[in-house]
Every structure is written in structure tokens, then in C-alpha cells.
Amino acid sequence: MKIHFIGIGGIGISALAKYYLYNGHTISGSDLNYPIVFSKDELKHITFYLGHKSENLKNDVDLVIYTSAIKKDNPELLKAKKLNIPTLSYPQALGRLTKDYFTIAISGMHGKSTTTAMISNIFIKAKLDPTVIIGSKVRGFGKNNEPSNFRLGKSKILIIEADEYKAGFLNHYPDIILITNIEEEHLDYYKNLNNILKTFKKFIQRLNFEKDLGELNKFRKYLVVNKDDKNILKIIKSEKQFLKSIKIKFYSIKNKPKNLKLQVPGLHNISNALGALTVANIFQIHKNVSLKALYEFKGIWRRMEYRGKVNGAKIFDDYGHHPTEIKATLQAGRELAKNNRLFIVFQPHQYYRTLTLFDKFLYSFDDADFVILTDIYSVAGREKEWIKRKVNSKILKEELSKRKSNVYYIKNFDEIVKFLKSNLNKNDICIIMGAGDIWKLTNKLVGAKK
Numbered sequence: 001m002k003i004h005f006i007g008i009g010g011i012g013i014s015a016l017a018k019y020y021l022y023n024g025h026t027i028s029g030s031d032l033n034y035p036i037v038f039s040k041d042e043l044k045h046i047t048f049y050l051g052h053k054s055e056n057l058k059n060d061v062d063l064v065i066y067t068s069a070i071k072k073d074n075p076e077l078l079k080a081k082k083l084n085i086p087t088l089s090y091p092q093a094l095g096r097l098t099k100d101y102f103t104i105a106i107s108g109m110h111g112k113s114t115t116t117a118m119i120s121n122i123f124i125k126a127k128l129d130p131t132v133i134i135g136s137k138v139r140g141f142g143k144n145n146e147p148s149n150f151r152l153g154k155s156k157i158l159i160i161e162a163d164e165y166k167a168g169f170l171n172h173y174p175d176i177i178l179i180t181n182i183e184e185e186h187l188d189y190y191k192n193l194n195n196i197l198k199t200f201k202k203f204i205q206r207l208n209f210e211k212d213l214g215e216l217n218k219f220r221k222y223l224v225v226n227k228d229d230k231n232i233l234k235i236i237k238s239e240k241q242f243l244k245s246i247k248i249k250f251y252s253i254k255n256k257p258k259n260l261k262l263q264v265p266g267l268h269n270i271s272n273a274l275g276a277l278t279v280a281n282i283f284q285i286h287k288n289v290s291l292k293a294l295y296e297f298k299g300i301w302r303r304m305e306y307r308g309k310v311n312g313a314k315i316f317d318d319y320g321h322h323p324t325e326i327k328a329t330l331q332a333g334r335e336l337a338k339n340n341r342l343f344i345v346f347q348p349h350q351y352y353r354t355l356t357l358f359d360k361f362l363y364s365f366d367d368a369d370f371v372i373l374t375d376i377y378s379v380a381g382r383e384k385e386w387i388k389r390k391v392n393s394k395i396l397k398e399e400l401s402k403r404k405s406n407v408y409y410i411k412n413f414d415e416i417v418k419f420l421k422s423n424l425n426k427n428d429i430c431i432i433m434g435a436g437d438i439w440k441l442t443n444k445l446v447g448a449k450k
Contacts, residue, residue: 002026004057006076007067008048009035011149012163013090015133016065018150019097021045030056030076037137039146054079061085065093068166069379091168094133094160098173101131101158102216104279105172107203108180108226109164110325111272114264115180116161117300118276118293123157125293126285130157136319137301147301156216165189167199173209175216176282178224178275182231185322188352188383197231201239207246221245224278226271227252251278259291264299266332302439304329304431308446312426313343317442321349321435323360329431330367337429343370345416345441347434348396349377351387358391362400370406370423372416373397377436413441420445 005017008029014037021027021042028047029035038046049056054075057064064080064087080087088096098105106116113136120132120141132141132151142148162169162177166189182200183193190196207221223243225232227250236248251274253267260277262269273294280290299305302319309315314336320329326346333342344365348354354361354376365371373393397409410416424430432442 001062002028002058002060003063003065004061004076004080005029005065006052006074007031007070008046009033009037010067010069010090011037011135012094012133012161013065013067014038015135015150016090016094016097017046018042018148019131019133019152022150022152028056028058028061037149039142039148041143052076057085059083063088065090068168069382089168089171091163091166091171095171095173098158098160099211102156102213102219103172103174104130104157104159104176104178105162105169105174106160106178106180106275107162107164107169107200108178109183109185110322110328111180111268112161112163113300114269114303115178115272115275116159118273118297119178119279120151120159121297122276122280122285122290122293123159123283124151126280126283126289128157128283128285129153129155130159131155133158133160135161135163136303139298139300156213162203164196164199164203167202169203170199170206172203172206173211174206175211175213175220176222176224176279177204177207178279179229179232180226180272180275181229181324182235183324184357185353187356188350193231197235201235201242204235204239204246205242219282222247222249222282224249224251224275224282226250226275228254228271249278249282251275261291261295262297263295264297264304265335266304266328268328269332304332307442310421310430310445311424311428313424313428313430315442315446316429316431317439318431318433319435320433321353323357323364326361326364326433327367329433330365333429333431334367337427340427340429341369341425342367343372343420343424343428343430344368345372345374345420345430345432345438347374347377347436347438348393349435351376351378351383351391354396355387355391358396358399361396362403365400365404370408371400371404372408372410372419373400374409374413374416374438374441375411377434377438413444416441417444
């Protein structure tokens with residue numbers, strides 16, 4: 001089959017492209033930027049087009065899969081519809097795949113990627129050989145032990161990161177659902193917390209889809225939830241009727257086993273690990289196997305990822321862009337810094353998120369000694385102009401400065417590099433954070449990875 005991917009460089013859709021590539025299909029794709037999520041070897045077998053043009057889509061393509069981020073008037077999507085080529089969004093295409101596998105879906109506003117990677121590592125260690133589709137790169141998943149967002153397994157087990165963005169996960173047919181946490185996020189789509197809770201309830205009901213998976217059937221219809229999250233508990237208490245047919249397993253940081261040891265810092269990672277252990281217990285994986293896999297886990301791409309030293313200070317790169325993620329990552333950073341100084345360089349992601357969660361951002365940097373803000377990252381054409389007049393990084397800096405000292409707004413990445421090289425000392429910790437192109441600053445500071 002010939003499959004064309006619109007927005008092939010996205011972290012989720014690229015993993016799906018790899019699934020079809022490794023299963024012998026012919027792959028083409030387009031994106032606005034050169035994709036950094038494929039290995040050189042993978043790119044040799046993909047026809048890639050820079051930019052979106054109708055001529056990128058050839059007439060003999062059998063299926064078009066597109067990222068949810070593209071517009072309805074995308075020229076390749078319009079051509080596909082004109083030629084009557086079947087089209088699926090990334091969540092729809094992934095959902096279609098979940099019907100054929102025993103699917104473990106990890107969801108929640110934060111910690112999805114790390115928890116997915118932890119569960120995957122346990123299952124690999126237990127020789128259950130899962131296929132994995134994840135929104136980050138994990139060491140050892142790719143060929144020649146390269147980091148990858150995809151792993152091809154030989155069993156009928158599929159482990160996926162189930163994204164709540166635009167309710168995409170309602171296209172999936174999971175057999176086990178793990179929910180890490182629920183709070184206000186993607187408010188440009190959901191508008192309020194109540195709509196988010198309603199959507200998660202619908203997602204949980206997807207567990208009732210009937211499948212025949214042979215011996216794996218006994219592990220079906222499990223809901224694994226973080227007991228420490230008040231919004232998850234709201235769902236559990238209010239929906240007892242539809243949960244009757246579902247087996248619920250709770251985990252809590254209050255019940256951390258003494259022999260759980262991790263190399264990744266932070267209380268949030270202990271919580272993630274407890275969720276992973278709970279899923280492993282459903283499959284009756286020996287606890288020693290699970291604990292060993294969790295101890296050997298060294299983190300994933302752009303999640304508090306150590307990148308090198310400047311002036312003896314350790315530099316970490318992180319994808320976080322929500323106030324809760326900032327707070328959790330800085331708590332982990334403070335754990336590492338001890339009595340030394342903690343720096344954060346933060347690139348806010350999207351004007352709408354910055355505006356709607358503005359007050360929460362003001363209280364998310366408390367653990368940092370130095371805060372450097374750069375301009376808000378926003379994809380052209382995706383946000384309304386009036387929002388940009390309401391909020392910017394200068395306003396955030398001014399309000400944050402009323403609560404904290406050493407808050408800076410620096411627009412230019414090169415200027416931030418100069419600032420850090422002039423101010424970082426031995427044993428300081430510096431976290432460079434954001435979901436936009438802030439990783440380019442990290443590369444400028446410590447050098448691109450080879």
C-alpha cells in the first residue's frame with residue numbers, strides 16, 4: 001500500500017509512519033520543516049517533500065493520513081478528497097490500528113510519554129515484545145539502538161500514548177487505560193474543565209468495545225488511575241454505573257514501595273513509575289523484573305534530558321509548557337541542584353494557553369533562582385490576532401517580577417546564550433524548556449547531538 005502523510009514530522013504521526021514503513025508499505029510525506037524524528041536510514045526509504053503543495057500527492061496513493069494540526073484547506077488534503085483517496089486523521093489512523101491489537105493506552109495532561117516509555121521498558125524486559133507508539137524518542141527503540149518514537153514488536157500487544165488534544169483519543173479502542181492526571185489544558189478546544197472531564201468519561205467507556213484476543217482477554221477492561229488526582233476521583237465517584245463492567249486499579253505516591261529506585265529525578269516520575277508498576281501487575285510480571293526495568297530507565301528525549309555542561313553547570317532540555325509541568329520539572333531540578341542555583345529558560349507555547357493559564361504561570365517558577373523568558377512560540381495562522389494583543393512575554397515578566405527577583409525577558413536566542421555563559425557557575429542547574437523551537441537554543445549552548 002502507498003501511504004502519504006501530511007505533517008509527517010510530527011512526533012506522533014511520524015511513529016505511525018514508521019509502523020507502516022517497517023511493515024513493508026511505501027511511504028511519502030510532507031512537512032513545513034525537515035523532520036528530525038527519523039533516522040538517516042529511515043529517511044532513505046521515505047519520499048519527503050518540504051512544504052505543502054498539491055503536487056506532493058501522487059495519483060496512485062492508496063491512503064492519506066494527516067496531522068490534526070493542519071488546516072482544512074491544506075492543498076494535499078483537498079487534492080486527496082478531489083481524487084477520492086481515503087483520508088484519515090492521525091488519531092483515526094492510530095485508532096484503526098488499536099482494533100487489531102491488545103492496546104494499552106496511556107493518557108492524561110502530563111507524564112504520558114514518560115509513563116508509556118516506563119511501561120514499554122518493563123514489557124520488553126519481561127519478554128512480552130510490544131509494539132510501541134509514543135510522543136517522544138526512547139533510547140534503544142530504533143535500529144542499532146538509536147532513540148526512536150516507535151518500536152516494532154512481534155506480539156499482539158500495542159502500547160500507545162493516547163493524546164487528549166482535540167479529543168483525539170476517542171478514536172481509540174483500548175483494552176487497558178492508564179490516566180496520569182486531569183486538569184485544564186487545550187482550553188482553545190475544550191473551553192473549560194467540565195468539558196475535559198466529560199471527554200475523559202467518554203474515553204473510559206471505550207474500554208467496553210468488544211474484542212477477541214484469545215489468552216489476552218483476561219487482561220482486558222482495566223482502568224488504572226492516579227488516586228492522588230482530584231479530577232480523576234471526581235469521574236470515579238460520579239460514574240459508578242458505567243464503571244461496573246470495568247476493573248479499576250489505583251496507584252498513589254503515598255504507597256511507594258521502599259525498593260522502588262529511579263535514576264530520573266522528581267516526585268512526578270515516582271508517580272509515573274507507580275502507574276507503570278500497576279499495569280505490570282495486571283500482566284502478573286514479576287516485581288523484580290519491573291523494578292529492574294524502572295531502575296535502568298534513564299529518561300526520554302526532551303523530558304529533563306541532560307545535554308552537557310557550561311562553566312561546570314549542568315544543562316537539561318525539557319518539552320514542558322504547562323504550569324504544572326514547569327512546577328514538577330523545577331521540583332526535580334531543585335532536587336538535583338540542592339544548595340546550588342537553579343536557572344530556567346522558558347519559551348511559552350501558544351498565546352491562548354499563556355492567557356488562559358496566566359495566573360498559574362505566575363506561581364509555577366517558585367523553585368527557580370533565575371527565570372529567563374523568551375517570546376511566545378506560536379504557529380503562524382493558528383491563533384486569533386486579538387489574543388496576541390492581550391498577552392506576551394514582557395507582560396508575563398513584569399507580573400512575575402512582582403513575586404520574584406532575577407526574572408529576565410530576552411528575545412534573542414544568541415543573547416540568552418551570552419547571558420547564560422556569563423552567569424552560570426559550577427554545579428548550577430539550568431533547564432531550557434518549551435514545546436516550540438527552544439531546543440535550537442539548547443543546541444546553540446551545548447552543541448547539536450551527533
